[in-house]
Amino acid sequence: MGNTVALALAEHVSLIELAAPCEIFGVDRSQLTNSWYDFIICGSGNARAGGWFRPDGYRSLDELVKAHTVIVPGSRYTPGKQPADLVDAVRAAHDAGARIVSVCAGAFVLAAAGLLDGRRATTHWLYADLLATRYPQVKVDPDVLYVDDGDILTSAGKLAGIDMCLHLVRLDYGAAVANDLARRLIMPPLRDGDQAQFIAPLATQGVDHALAExxxxxxxxxxxxxxxxxxxxxxxxxxxxxxxxxxxxxxxxxxxxxxxxxxxxxxxxxxxxxxxxxxxxxxxxxxxxxxxxxxxxxxxxxxxxxxxxxxxxxxxxxxxxxxxxxxxxxxxxxxxx
CATH class of the missing domain: 1.10.10.60 (Homeodomain-like)
Known part of the structure; x- marks a missing residue:
C-alpha cells in the first residue's frame, strides 16, 4: 500500500489546517499498526502558515508528484487567485496517480486545476456559492462535511477536514485503527461525509446534552x-x-x-x-x-x-x-x- 502523504503549503494557510494533517499523518502511530504514513510538507518561496509560521525542512512543490496522497488546505487568499505553481503541481500529482484531498477553501485550487469538473465536491458553506459561480462545471454540495469521489476528496470547514482525514485512515488501515486513533484524539470515531455542515444546537445543549447517556x-x-x-x-x-x-x-x-x-x-x-x-x-x-x-x-x-x-x-x-x-x-x- 502506498502511504506517502504530502501537504501542500501555500502562503497564509490556516494553522489548524496545517496542524491537523501533521497530527494525524505525521506522528508515529506504530502502536496502532505495523506501518504508517510517510508525511512530508511541500511549498514554494517563503510560504508560511498563518502568515508567520514556517515549518523547517519543507520540500519544493515538485515533490508533490511523488506522493500517494496530496492534501491541499485553504488559505486566506485561496477563494481569490490561486497560485499558478501550486495549481500546476497539484494537477501534475493527480496526473501521476495521486489521491488529491482539499480542506475548506482548498477546493478552489482543485477547481482551478480542472480536477473537479463534472464531479460532486464541497467546501466551507461561506464559499460554496462562490465556488459554484466561478466554476459552474463543479457540482457543489454545500450541505455535507466531505465528499469522497474516489481519487478526489473535498471537505468543508477546518474541523470537517479532520473528519475527512480520519476517513482516509479508515480507508487505508481499516475501521479499528481509525476508531482507535479517534479515541486517542478524543474525537468521535466517525462522522460520515453526508452529515450536514450545520447542526442546529438545542438551547440546553452543552457538555451534558440530552443524549449523553x-x-x-x-x-x-x-x-x-x-x-x-x-x-x-x-x-x-x-x-x-x-x-x-x-x-x-x-x-x-x-x-x-x-x-x-x-x-x-x-x-x-x-x-x-x-x-x-x-x-x-x-x-x-x-x-x-x-x-x-x-x-x-x-x-x-x-x-x-x-x-x-x-x-x-x-x-x-x-x-x-x-x-x-x-x-x-x-x-x-x-x-x-
Missing part, C-alpha cells in the same frame, strides 16, 4: 432489537422529542444513527475477528446475513465478504467508493431476531 448505552446494546420507542422510553421522552434531540446532537434521525453504528461495528468485527457473517449480523443487530450484506454493501460500497478479504490481503478497501451511511425515512431499521 443514551448514545453510549445504545452503542453497547447494538445486538439487541432496539427501536425508536425503546430509545425514547429509556430517556423518558416521546419519539418526536427524541427525534428532535437526535437531529440536534448527531445531525441524523435515530434510525440513521443506529444503522451507522451497526455498520461501523460490522467493519470492526470483519477486520478483527473470525466470526462468520451470520454471527456478525446477530452481534450488530442486523439479524440475518442477508440483511447485513444489503445494508453493508449500500453503506460501504462492497459486500462484507470481499471487504474482509481485501482488508486481510493488505489492501484496505480504498479502491471502493463509500456510499452515504443512512436509512431512508420509509425504511425500517434491521432488528435482531
Amino acid at each position: 443514551l448514545l453510549p448505552w445504545a452503542k453497547a446494546h447494538l445486538a439487541e432489537p432496539l427501536t425508536v420507542v425503546d430509545l425514547a422510553r429509556r430517556v423518558h421522552m416521546s419519539t418526536r422529542t427524541l427525534s428532535r434531540h437526535f437531529n440536534a446532537v448527531t445531525g441524523k434521525s435515530p434510525l440513521q444513527w443506529l444503522l451507522t453504528q451497526r455498520i461501523q461495528r460490522a467493519q470492526e468485527l470483519l477486520e478483527t475477528s473470525n466470526h462468520s457473517i451470520e454471527q456478525i449480523a446477530v452481534q450488530t443487530g442486523m439479524g440475518t446475513a442477508a440483511t447485513l450484506r444489503r445494508h453493508f454493501s449500500r453503506a460501504v460500497g462492497m459486500p462484507p465478504d470481499p471487504y474482509r478479504r481485501a482488508f486481510r490481503a493488505g489492501r484496505a478497501p480504498a479502491e471502493f467508493t463509500p456510499m452515504p451511511q443512512q436509512a431512508s425515512r420509509g425504511e425500517a431499521l434491521p432488528q435482531a431476531s
Whole structure:
C-alpha cells in the first residue's frame, strides 16, 4: 500500500489546517499498526502558515508528484487567485496517480486545476456559492462535511477536514485503527461525509446534552432489537422529542444513527475477528446475513465478504467508493431476531 502523504503549503494557510494533517499523518502511530504514513510538507518561496509560521525542512512543490496522497488546505487568499505553481503541481500529482484531498477553501485550487469538473465536491458553506459561480462545471454540495469521489476528496470547514482525514485512515488501515486513533484524539470515531455542515444546537445543549447517556448505552446494546420507542422510553421522552434531540446532537434521525453504528461495528468485527457473517449480523443487530450484506454493501460500497478479504490481503478497501451511511425515512431499521 502506498502511504506517502504530502501537504501542500501555500502562503497564509490556516494553522489548524496545517496542524491537523501533521497530527494525524505525521506522528508515529506504530502502536496502532505495523506501518504508517510517510508525511512530508511541500511549498514554494517563503510560504508560511498563518502568515508567520514556517515549518523547517519543507520540500519544493515538485515533490508533490511523488506522493500517494496530496492534501491541499485553504488559505486566506485561496477563494481569490490561486497560485499558478501550486495549481500546476497539484494537477501534475493527480496526473501521476495521486489521491488529491482539499480542506475548506482548498477546493478552489482543485477547481482551478480542472480536477473537479463534472464531479460532486464541497467546501466551507461561506464559499460554496462562490465556488459554484466561478466554476459552474463543479457540482457543489454545500450541505455535507466531505465528499469522497474516489481519487478526489473535498471537505468543508477546518474541523470537517479532520473528519475527512480520519476517513482516509479508515480507508487505508481499516475501521479499528481509525476508531482507535479517534479515541486517542478524543474525537468521535466517525462522522460520515453526508452529515450536514450545520447542526442546529438545542438551547440546553452543552457538555451534558440530552443524549449523553443514551448514545453510549445504545452503542453497547447494538445486538439487541432496539427501536425508536425503546430509545425514547429509556430517556423518558416521546419519539418526536427524541427525534428532535437526535437531529440536534448527531445531525441524523435515530434510525440513521443506529444503522451507522451497526455498520461501523460490522467493519470492526470483519477486520478483527473470525466470526462468520451470520454471527456478525446477530452481534450488530442486523439479524440475518442477508440483511447485513444489503445494508453493508449500500453503506460501504462492497459486500462484507470481499471487504474482509481485501482488508486481510493488505489492501484496505480504498479502491471502493463509500456510499452515504443512512436509512431512508420509509425504511425500517434491521432488528435482531
